[in-house]
Amino acid sequence: MPHTPTTRRAPDRGRSLLGPALELVHTGRAPTRSALTAALGVTRATAGAVAGELAALGLVTVDQHPIGSSRGRPSHRLDLAPDGPVVLAAQLHADGLTVALAGLGGSLGEPVRHPLPARTDPASVIGAIAEAGAELIRADHRRCLGAALALPNPVREPEGTAPAALTFGWPGDTPAAALFAAAMAAQDLGPRARRPLPTAVANDANLAALAEHRHGAGRDARHLLLVTSGHRGVGGALVVDGRLHTGSAGLALEVGHLTVDPLGRPCPCGNRGCLNVETDPAALLAAAGRPSDPTGQLLDQARELTRTADRDPAARAAVHQVVDRLALGLAGLANILNPDRIVLAGLHRDLLAAAPDRLPEAVIRHSLWGRCDQVPIAASALAHGGLVGAAELAWGPYLADPQGVAG
Amino acid sequence: MPHTPTTRRAPDRGRSLLGPALELVHTGRAPTRSALTAALGVTRATAGAVAGELAALGLVTVDQHPIGSSRGRPSHRLDLAPDGPVVLAAQLHADGLTVALAGLGGSLGEPVRHPLPARTDPASVIGAIAEAGAELIRADHRRCLGAALALPNPVREPEGTAPAALTFGWPGDTPAAALFAAAMAAQDLGPRARRPLPTAVANDANLAALAEHRHGAGRDARHLLLVTSGHRGVGGALVVDGRLHTGSAGLALEVGHLTVDPLGRPCPCGNRGCLNVETDPAALLAAAGRPSDPTGQLLDQARELTRTADRDPAARAAVHQVVDRLALGLAGLANILNPDRIVLAGLHRDLLAAAPDRLPEAVIRHSLWGRCDQVPIAASALAHGGLVGAAELAWGPYLADPQGVAG
DNA sequence: TCACTTTGTGCCGCTCCTAAACAAAATACG
DNA sequence: CGTATTTTGTTTAGGAGCGGCACAAAGTGA
Numbered sequence: 062m063p064h065t066p067t068t069r070r071a072p073d074r075g076r077s078l079l080g081p082a083l084e085l086v087h088t089g090r091a092p093t094r095s096a097l098t099a100a101l102g103v104t105r106a107t108a109g110a111v112a113g114e115l116a117a118l119g120l121v122t123v124d125q126h127p128i129g130s131s132r133g134r135p136s137h138r139l140d141l142a143p144d145g146p147v148v149l150a151a152q153l154h155a156d157g158l159t160v161a162l163a164g165l166g167g168s169l170g171e172p173v174r175h176p177l178p179a180r181t182d183p184a185s186v187i188g189a190i191a192e193a194g195a196e197l198i199r200a201d202h203r204r205c206l207g208a209a210l211a212l213p214n215p216v217r218e219p220e221g222t223a224p225a226a227l228t229f230g231w232p233g234d235t236p237a238a239a240l241f242a243a244a245m246a247a248q249d250l251g252p253r254a255r256r257p258l259p260t261a262v263a264n265d266a267n268l269a270a271l272a273e274h275r276h277g278a279g280r281d282a283r284h285l286l287l288v289t290s291g292h293r294g295v296g297g298a299l300v301v302d303g304r305l306h307t308g309s310a311g312l313a314l315e316v317g318h319l320t321v322d323p324l325g326r327p328c329p330c331g332n333r334g335c336l337n338v339e340t341d342p343a344a345l346l347a348a349a350g351r352p353s354d355p356t357g358q359l360l361d362q363a364r365e366l367t368r369t370a371d372r373d374p375a376a377r378a379a380v381h382q383v384v385d386r387l388a389l390g391l392a393g394l395a396n397i398l399n400p401d402r403i404v405l406a407g408l409h410r411d412l413l414a415a416a417p418d419r420l421p422e423a424v425i426r427h428s429l430w431g432r433c434d435q436v437p438i439a440a441s442a443l444a445h446g447g448l449v450g451a452a453e454l455a456w457g458p459y460l461a462d463p464q465g466v467a468g
Numbered sequence: 469m470p471h472t473p474t475t476r477r478a479p480d481r482g483r484s485l486l487g488p489a490l491e492l493v494h495t496g497r498a499p500t501r502s503a504l505t506a507a508l509g510v511t512r513a514t515a516g517a518v519a520g521e522l523a524a525l526g527l528v529t530v531d532q533h534p535i536g537s538s539r540g541r542p543s544h545r546l547d548l549a550p551d552g553p554v555v556l557a558a559q560l561h562a563d564g565l566t567v568a569l570a571g572l573g574g575s576l577g578e579p580v581r582h583p584l585p586a587r588t589d590p591a592s593v594i595g596a597i598a599e600a601g602a603e604l605i606r607a608d609h610r611r612c613l614g615a616a617l618a619l620p621n622p623v624r625e626p627e628g629t630a631p632a633a634l635t636f637g638w639p640g641d642t643p644a645a646a647l648f649a650a651a652m653a654a655q656d657l658g659p660r661a662r663r664p665l666p667t668a669v670a671n672d673a674n675l676a677a678l679a680e681h682r683h684g685a686g687r688d689a690r691h692l693l694l695v696t697s698g699h700r701g702v703g704g705a706l707v708v709d710g711r712l713h714t715g716s717a718g719l720a721l722e723v724g725h726l727t728v729d730p731l732g733r734p735c736p737c738g739n740r741g742c743l744n745v746e747t748d749p750a751a752l753l754a755a756a757g758r759p760s761d762p763t764g765q766l767l768d769q770a771r772e773l774t775r776t777a778d779r780d781p782a783a784r785a786a787v788h789q790v791v792d793r794l795a796l797g798l799a800g801l802a803n804i805l806n807p808d809r810i811v812l813a814g815l816h817r818d819l820l821a822a823a824p825d826r827l828p829e830a831v832i833r834h835s836l837w838g839r840c841d842q843v844p845i846a847a848s849a850l851a852h853g854g855l856v857g858a859a860e861l862a863w864g865p866y867l868a869d870p871q872g873v874a875g
Numbered sequence: 876t877c878a879c880t881t882t883g884t885g886c887c888g889c890t891c892c893t894a895a896a897c898a899a900a901a902t903a904c905g
Numbered sequence: 906c907g908t909a910t911t912t913t914g915t916t917t918a919g920g921a922g923c924g925g926c927a928c929a930a931a932g933t934g935a
Contacts, residue, residue, distance in 0.1 A: 308806020399715025540912025
């Protein structure tokens with residue numbers, strides 16, 4: 062029975078309310094001090110002390126000027142400090158890269174989009190991201206406490222490698238996290254950024270799910286399933302009890318190869334009728350008999366198609382076919398995961414908009430024991446879910462222990 | 469912004485080490501006081517106090533007589549008190565009911581099996597279970613602190629109803645939890661049982677997964693997927709970070725309708741080739757061309773078949789076919805859930821024993837990016853997983869707050 | 876203006892836990 | 906066989922977090 066020396070200190074169990082309190086303000090669930098008191102389930106005295114400490118850390122402002130209320134003494138408002146610290150959120154797309162600064166509360170600065178560099182090897186792409194991010198950090202007057210990057214491919218945990226970065230043909234097990242950390246470390250971040258700047262890398266669908274759960278269409282859902290379709294296949298993500306379920310290696314929710322049509326189109330995986338090839342932009346265009354320009358913007362073309370479904374019979378039929386396939390996949394996932402909310406993003410969001418009744422009805426029909434009849438299927442509410450989610454990832458350590466911002 | 473009164477007390481944050489400490493002893497991870505110190509990450513003084521408190525509660529004995537060790541002063545042994553309290557574990561099968569008393573540590577008394585009562589309506593069956601359980605409780609000299617029942621059908625949370633108890637043709641939404649609570653309350657439990665006796669009801673596959681995670685083949689797995697096949701279809705369960713994922717309504721992991729053969733046998737759900745109908749006892753017997761006696765013990769016949777696979781070519785071919793289907797289903801689940809261990813029970817356990825290489829290889833072949841090549845597929849290690857799991861469920865509140873045993 | 880309600884604040888005390896120093900019980904080595 | 910070393914148990918003091926309480930403050934409603 063070998064075990065570590067002896068007296069090892071735990072990361073102080075104390076100060077346990079500070080993290081939950083900041084998270085409540087961060088997610089907008091504690092707009093006033095009395096709401097914080099109730100949500101934490103502590104006495105007013107304790108909540109006051111906690112709020113004061115968050116204010117002392119420069120994260121929160123306690124506004125004496127009240128907000129119109131019902132009866133009794135109005136409670137002080139709790140707002141996130143406008144000049145509080147920020148984090149860098151970055152996202153890599155198939156056709157570009159985006160960076161933005163983000164404060165607490167899911168607030169995102171204006172995203173800045175850059176084209177991909179000429180060379181698309183891992184180091185060049187990630188280096189370009191770091192450069193664009195550093196520019197943003199230097200130009201801002203607020204303190205930058207971390208950076209996170211959303212990637213359009215799986216990210217293996219805890220190594221932070223990309224086992225199958227198909228978009229750019231990166232080699233297997235590309236050390237994305239290490240590359241990003243090194244690239245950020247090599248940048249000039251100006252005088253106000255934390256050195257070394259903590260960095261993190263994760264899959265974009267996972268981050269979008271986290272973002273929707275905290276700030277979007279998944280608020281107050283216990284188990285949130287997000288499904289999205291973009292340029293390259295279908296992505297899924299699951300939030301369980303408020304925390305991302307990324308699986309034991311970070312590879313969970315690879316939902317693209319659920320069978321939704323046994324006689325369907327062949328998939329590179331060897332099977333037929335995978336969700337990936339039946340509900341992606343190319344599938345929708347093919348179902349409508351449209352020539353899918355291989356060099357063009359398939360996603361944009363497919364989105365446009367969903368918008369013409371109300372007047373174009375061929376488009377409508379195509380939407381219905383793909384929606385039915387998608388419903389089968391969602392029902393299968395619901396049978397396994399039993400979420401209490403499903404959020405659709407990317408092309409799937411547009412499909413839901415084009416068939417707002419047919420899709421939920423089909424999901425309910427295919428799920429067992431009506432386990433979906435109470436499950437709302439919602440459209441994603443965030444325009445930049447990946448970026449907001451990256452911000453959440455970067456904020457993570459500070460939400461767990463707000464004292465960290467003082468380090 | 470309506471919220472509850474004001475000064476509401478949280479369930480004391482203090483005494484936070486008592487629960488984790490008992491859980492460590494309970495799962496065998498802290499056989500000595502110094503192991504407890506290390507596992508809790510606290511000082512020796514604190515661990516000593518905690519151990520003393522557990523001893524004072526009558527749950528643990530601190531044995532001064534040491535166990536042979538390496539160097540230095542030998543640490544005191546921590547054992548579960550032999551005459552400590554017990555809970556009642558009960559399980560309903562398709563062809564009978566089983567009850568047993570269980571102490572901490574996953575120890576199970578001799579299970580007592582009873583036939584089903586003549587009438588199989590919910591109240592009669594659950595009443596018979598309660599009666600058999602009460603007999604056990606009265607006859608034992610230890611204090612009984614709770615009771616839990618494993619049912620072979622889904623259990624909706626938090627209502628505790630059975631939406632589809634196909635086995636006995638119970639009506640939908642049978643209030644199983646309420647019936648069990650009432651049935652136990654109506655029993656004479658002798659002088660030592662807690663009154664009222666806390667009761668709980670859950671699905672047997674879920675409980676078996678919990679049991680395997682704590683005391684069986686799933687120990688020190690982070691995310692454990694259990695798949696089993698019994699008399700009635702395929703059951704699945706998932707343990708995430710040590711806690712059961714039962715979904716938002718308790719209906720998660722209904723894996724029986726994953727498609728594993730697009731051209732396979734028809735399933736009552738309307739599709740073809742569901743895991744349910746392709747990997748259950750009847751499917752195995754059919755694949756071997758055996759007449760499946762509909763009134764007989766399909767499960768036992770199928771199990772026997774797997775044992776003849778090494779000398780009977782027809783049996784081997786049947787096993788291989790079903791194993792391949794099962795592997796497809798497991799790979800699909802692994803793609804979604806990314807567990808770090810898979811445990812097979814019921815008939816699937818026998819299939820693994822009959823094809824110990826073919827099954828893992830096929831799972832790896834069908835999973836993406838080799839996410840399964842490090843995932844052990846193990847046979848269930850507990851003969852009575854459902855009962856052990858029911859005991860875990862009944863112990864749950866006391867593991868969370870050992871002070872509760874003094875109530 | 877006077878209840879009444881709701882919220883903020885200061886103070887005390889309790890509980891849990893760490894730190895530090897010391898005592899105890901074994902092994903390793905002369 | 907005795908002593909040094911190692912590992913563990915125990916005692917004590919002290920600190921941090923949080924509840925309880927009493928009181929003050931700031932509104933609404935009659």
